[in-house]
Amino acid sequence: MLNDPIYEDELEKLEEARNCFITEIAKNMHLYNITASTGRLYGTVFFAEKPMTLDEMSEALGMSKTSMSTGIRSLLDADMVERVWEKGIRKDLYKTEDDWYKSFSNVFIKRWRNATKLNVEAIEETKVQLRRLKEESPYEGIREKAEADLDKLAKAEEYYAWLTDVVNLFETGEIFNIVPKRKGDK
Amino acid sequence: MLNDPIYEDELEKLEEARNCFITEIAKNMHLYNITASTGRLYGTVFFAEKPMTLDEMSEALGMSKTSMSTGIRSLLDADMVERVWEKGIRKDLYKTEDDWYKSFSNVFIKRWRNATKLNVEAIEETKVQLRRLKEESPYEGIREKAEADLDKLAKAEEYYAWLTDVVNLFETGEIFNIVPKRKGDK
DNA sequence: TTTTACGTACAGTTTTTTCTGAACAAACTT
DNA sequence: AAGTTTGTTCAGAAAAAACTGTACGTAAAA
Structure with missing residues (x-):
């Protein structure tokens, strides 16, 4: 399945759908004093199936880990994201606060x-x-x-x-x- | 009186007092999506005894008239300032909206x-x-x-x-x- | 009509912010 | 203890925003 071109295609469509919402929410994030980049980060974490690590975010957005670190901190400050703990995982994990x-x-x-x-x-x-x-x-x-x-x-x-x-x-x-x-x- | 050094001094104190409030309000203006510079502009118009022209603002703040023009427009958009008309005055006049x-x-x-x-x-x-x-x-x-x-x-x-x-x-x-x-x- | 006064669009410059990679410190693993 | 892994600090590069002066269009004045 990982090399199935049709599956890849479907996954691509899913990404595209998500991206539609992410792009818009990122644009309006400045109302919370949050930059568009960090807004995209929020959107990415929002749709993720499970809590993400900084490395995964960096990979997903094609941006430096440093940026993920500072971006996540902004989101934490704004209570839009929270850190979660999972057994056996050393890295910090983050999920979006679901109570908007x-x-x-x-x-x-x-x-x-x-x-x-x-x-x-x-x-x-x-x-x-x-x-x-x-x-x-x-x-x-x-x-x-x-x-x-x-x-x-x-x-x-x-x-x-x-x-x-x-x-x-x-x-x-x-x-x-x-x-x-x-x-x-x- | 215009060349009275003591009067000048008193006027200076008045400016200083006003400036205390202006500086603070300018800093928090970003909550309205307004830059600090435009925030100072707001403060200046706020304390002015009568509606101001762009040239007066430019003079008061030591900034270009262009900046006053764009700044005032932001303030108009945010309904924080309004244009007023006065008989015999060709220039645009602005005062702050007094209903905060x-x-x-x-x-x-x-x-x-x-x-x-x-x-x-x-x-x-x-x-x-x-x-x-x-x-x-x-x-x-x-x-x-x-x-x-x-x-x-x-x-x-x-x-x-x-x-x-x-x-x-x-x-x-x-x-x-x-x-x-x-x-x-x- | 011509002239003058006024506000704004625009292009270039300066300032500020964002982003990155390297270096570092803390904590976990072996 | 030595060696990794992980998040963050920091200085510099890249990008964005603010600011300015010139130039232009419009409208009042002469």
């Missing part, structure tokens, strides 16, 4: 919570400086500008408070009460 | 809806090919693989159906019933 809801939520939470935190901190620091100007500047023009800026930042803070609430919706899993997971329905 | 809830929602909707659409289309196409293999391949191994892949894709479809629901939550504005906008509270 979880992957999405994790990425969503991680990214927005972090961004919110940093931005709110920056707002606080900026406010300190602006308040000083507003209260102490000898120039009315400066005081007015500082006040106007403070108003703008206050609005921004409201928004970040809301965004934090939204992130919490995903973190607590409450989102699944509001938008239930689909099971088998179209 | 809207900006966030728009970006969120646009990006995820688009990604979902493309991925679902790819899944459909892949399914067609896999079904053919599953039904017509003379090799049991191939038929089994095709079936396994179809199962995986079915799970992916469920996820995308859910994601579409989530996106709709933002598109219809229903998210604001669940997570109300903050007004003035901390």
